[in-house]
Amino acid sequence: MKTQDLIKLSTRMFKARASRTLLTILGMGIGIGAILFLVALGYGLQRTLLKALTTSESLLTVDVLPDKEAGLHITPERLNEFSGMEEVAEVSPAVDLPAKVKFGELTSDAVAVFVRPSFLKLGGMKTLGGELLGGNNEQGIVISSALAKVFDQEPSEIIGKTFIFSLSPPEESEEEEEGKIISIDTPFEIIGVVESGDTLFYAQDSSISQLLTFSEYSQVKVKCRSSSNVNQVKSQLSSAGFLVSALSEKVEEINKLFKIINFILALFGIVALSVSAVGMFNTMTVTLLERIQEIGIMKAVGASSRDIFWVFITESTVMGFFGGLSGIVLGIVVGKIFNLGINFIAARFGGQSVELFYFPPWFVLLVLIFAVTVGFATGIIPARRASIIDPLKALQYK
Template sequence: MAKSSKISGKQKLTFPMKIIDVILLSWQNLVGNKMRSFLTIAGVGVGIGAIIFLVGIGFGLQQLTINKLVSSATVTALEVFSDNPDVLKIDDKVISRIKNLPQVEKVSAINNFPGQITVSSVTSESLIRVVDKNYYSLAPGELLAGVYPKNAGEAIVSFATAKTFGLENPVDFVGQAVKISVFTSITSLASAEENKEVDLKVVGVFNDASQLIEIADDEHTAVSADSYSRLKIKAKTSDDVESLQAQITLLGFNSTSLVSKIKEINQVFRWFEFILAGFGLIALIVASIGMFNTMTVTLLERTRDIGIMRAIGTKRRDVRRLFILEAGMIGLAGGIMGIIFAWIGVLFVNGGVNMLAQSARQPKVTIYYLPVQFMLLILGFSLLIGLLTGVYPALRASRLNPLVALKYE
């Protein structure tokens, strides 16, 4: 038959105790000493908040980097180059072999030459890049003004080049007549060079920080050479990229792709996030020690109450549950407070970064990203830390001799 009693004028208990009784009594114990409970929860919140904030910045920078890459290239694009172009050249025969690979959809040949660009008698050093029309479907970039070149004699220039000639607005450079002087080797093994001049019309300006002008020339006749600097290749599907890179390696050439770059970035940021989480973990360990100290003090303060509970029929199991649940509540509340702390920190950091970006006339960015799954994982981790911290005080409390506990002052 069940019996009931009240402890220190608090929750009416029924024996054997139900789980709801244990939860309510744990809650009453927490709110009974509001200041101590708040400070303990805040300590856990600082530790959890530090982990969420630091790892969230790591995730945000990772997302920002990947999004920038994805926006400037297609997932199926590869870039092929030779480590030693004097010995192993990328020529028309190599291009033909690559085009015949089953994974290949498109190939674009690219040549880079040192040279100069002249606008209205003002001359500046610049890299001259000769591409074919396929190039812009493989590496579109960010066009700030105008269009991509379609006809012979048309070119696009980087924004950095436009600024070199005093034009801050990209639109102002569209339609400009320019002359380029290109220095090309007569043969790949010769040291002698020839200077070729070409008149062009600028039809577009793209976003790039380097001094660069691009000419679309399908036959590479405007500026010719006996080999190419590199190739842009489009695989048929994203699943073909890795196998295509393996085929390129067998031909003796190196290659990079967005898929491989993303893998490398993810690997680097994974370690970066672990390091940031480690800093936050230090704060959490300190907070856990504080929580352990709080639970130990609570045990000493409630020794007499525990003795009364044990004397009127409370089982050791219920005493253990009482302390473990109380510690778990502290951990869970600390996790929720940590999320709030982290978001407040994020608002300040993002606001500061965007103010700097605005002053530098750069677009706004978000440097913080946190998957919902990670937030739930952190909440679970915080709860687990609380439960584990309460294990030792709970075991001590359940092992108290009721007679000794009743005499405790």
């Protein structure tokens, strides 16, 4: 049988049994749409979470802490050793000091974190308002959302305002031995606010370099040259006795968790698809019973059992294909509508808009292939039965 004849015979169902065929395709579409909707929700939540937690630089960064109980400190000499590692592109240290902050008439205890401008970027920090440290503004500071809340200020309101602070110097400094407190009388301008539950602020270490020199650091962020170097750098620093961690570890854990979540969501969709597949099998079986005489005539005029088999297989595969297409459209449209509804509600309550659904092109293609495969598999038994029908009995069938 010629290919064009096969296609013509296989698509007659859209004219001869239009309602039944369209309902079968719709049923398949609902099952496919359910899979796409649920799994896209999982991918969307995963993508939103990772986007909020990470940046390209933070995924290359290893956090290093001293092990003070073992007498292991991060000194400038150690910092130079880190910088000299072949796999390391950059190091960015930080020093934490107790501080008292005065904002207008209000005073609060806080932690002052003196860093290089790159520290916040390597940590993957993002502002709720304003900008991160950088540029020539040494008197600019970035505060936590918790500190802004202490002063009863919204992130957008506190940007551009100033405060002064005093520091308790490190234990090893002469000032600490004399029991002195270092007062910083120069006002520092708040240029940004980051999300944090701790009352702290970040300032450039160069802003107090004339008042304090640091003989050791509280922590260091080590940026690797590539993602393939992260585990190697972690291993080397851990072997040296330092406490190390990396955001990439959390990302791996999140990805593993969402693989399980996506699998469970896909199972719910497959249940709906199974019902649709049973409906398609029923449609093909009824079609077989209705076309027994037609099969007898086709065999009488020369059609082989193989030709009959492929007519039925092609019919079910075509229905699977169009069921997959309709399911993809249905899943994407419903997902977009659902997302618009959630964002509308979020906007009403002052929240931020998010993309809850993500449809990876490879997954959309995989869903379509899966739908075609289900259609093909559903038609095998009816096609097999049709191909072995005796033409004489078929012509006598009523």
